Amino acid sequence: MSPTFFTDRELDVMSILWRQGSATVAEVRDALAEPLAYTSVLSALQTLEEKGFVRHEQEGRAYRYHPLVAPEEAGGSAIDRILDKIFHGSAEMLLAQLVSERRLAPEELKRMRRLLEDRLREEGR
Secondary structure (H helix, E strand, O other): OOOOOOOHHHHHHHHHHHHHOOEEHHHHHHHOOOOOOHHHHHHHHHHHHHOOOEEEEEEOOEEEEEEOOOHHHHHHHHHHHHHHHOOOOOHHHHHHHHHHHOOOOHHHHHHHHHHHHHHHHHHOO
């Protein structure tokens, strides 16, 4: 399967669909941070449907759109792009940036450490 790639606008729309579970064009438009024309939102949703990332069903006079891909699929693709383009392939630099720029709770840092330790154990097999 090819990597899931979204433009910035498509990712904004998908984020709303993932958060809400489904939405009409008007609902997506209302939830967007920046004001967009109805036709711009409709065009983004139609493009996402053509790519196989969403489906629609008739709801009265409107269409309700549903995501067909999980957020994790987009997340992996986005992280790969950031890793390659910004951190030149260095996962260590990405992790250092994440840890230094965010105020992470101690529990979250412990979970991250456990994930890294689990990965090390898997690699040691």
